[in-house]
Amino acid sequence: MSPLAPWLADAWRTLAGALAGGRLHHGLLLAAPAGYGKRALADALVAAALCQDRGPDGHACGRCRACTLLAAGTHPDRVHITFEVNPKTDKLRTEIVIEQIRDLSQRLALSSQFGGLQLAIVEPADRLNAAAANALLKTLEEPAANTVIVLVADEPARLPATIRSRCQRIDIRPPAPDEALAWLRGQGIAAERAAAAFEASLGNPGRALAWCADDTLAVRSGCADDLAALAQGRRTATEIADRWVADQPETRLWFAAALARDEAQRLARGETGRFGLTTRDEIPKLAAWFGRANAARGLLATTLRADLVLLDLLRTWPVRGAPH
Ligand SMILES: [Zn+2]
Incomplete structure (x- = not known):
C-alpha cells in the first residue's frame, strides 16, 4: 500500500513513471501550500530512486541495504539542504545561503557511491537568498550526470523565474474533503474533531492535523x-x-x-x-x-x-x- 496520502497519488504516478522510465528531470519543483505533504512526496521519490528492490507500485522496499542506510540517515547519495545554524549567532538561519549550495554542487559533481542516482532535497527552496539562488541556477544549467535536485516550495512564485524555468514543476492538487477526512481519521483523529479542524484549516489536511495535536x-x-x-x-x-x-x-x-x-x-x-x-x-x-x-x-x-x-x-x- 502506498505510504502517501491519497491526494498525492497523481503527482506520485508522474514521478514514479519518470523514474521507472529513466527520464526523471534533473530539477524538480514540488509546489503546494504547507501541509499538503510535499516533503513526504519528495522523501518517497528519493527512497524509490535509491532503493535496490522497488515494489510494483514504484515505492521503495524498505528492507534493502540502500533503504536501511536511508532510514538511518546515512545514505551517501542523498543530500538534504535546509536551514542551518549560523555559527556566528548560534541561531537557526531563516534562509538558505550560498555556501550550502556550493557544497551541494561540489558533492553532486562527484559520482554516486552506489552507482545510481544522487538526489538532493532543497527545502524550503523559496527561502534561498539571492546569492544562493544564483549559485543554484548555475548548477541547474549544467547538471552533473545522474543527479536530481528536488526543490520543495510553499510559495514557488518567490523563486526566480530563471530557476523555475529550469525545473519540471509538479503541482499537488488540493485534497478532496472526503479523502482528507479519511486520512485524518487514519491518523487517529476522531471524526468530529477531524471535520472541525479541516474546516478551520480551510481545507489543509496537514495544518488540520497539527491543530488537532x-x-x-x-x-x-x-x-x-x-x-x-x-x-x-x-x-x-x-x-x-x-x-x-x-x-x-x-x-x-x-x-x-x-x-x-x-x-x-x-x-x-x-x-x-x-x-x-x-x-x-x-x-x-x-x-x-x-x-x-x-x-x-x-x-x-x-x-x-x-x-x-x-x-x-x-x-x-x-x-x-x-x-x-
Ligand atoms: Zn529498498
Missing part, C-alpha cells in the same frame, strides 16, 4: 468569541489587541481573516452571521477586513509594534449598527 482549535474559538464581543460592543478593540498580541498573534490573525470570510459567505447566503451581523451591506466591509487582516499578518514580521497593528485592524471590525 495542540490547542489551536481552542485559539480559533477564542478569536470567534472576541470578534462577536467586539461586534456587539461587549469588548473593546484595545482589550482584544492586548490579548491577541500576548498569545499567537499570527495564528489569531489567520483565523480572524478566515472568520471574516466565513461571515461574508453566510451573509451572502442570506443567513445570520455568527457575529450578530445581519445585513448584506456588511459583506464588502468584511471582504475589505479580510484583506486588511492578511496584510496585518505580514506586518507582524516587520519592526512595527504588533499591538498597534492589531489595534488598527480591530478598530475597523464592523460593529453591529454602527455606520462605517
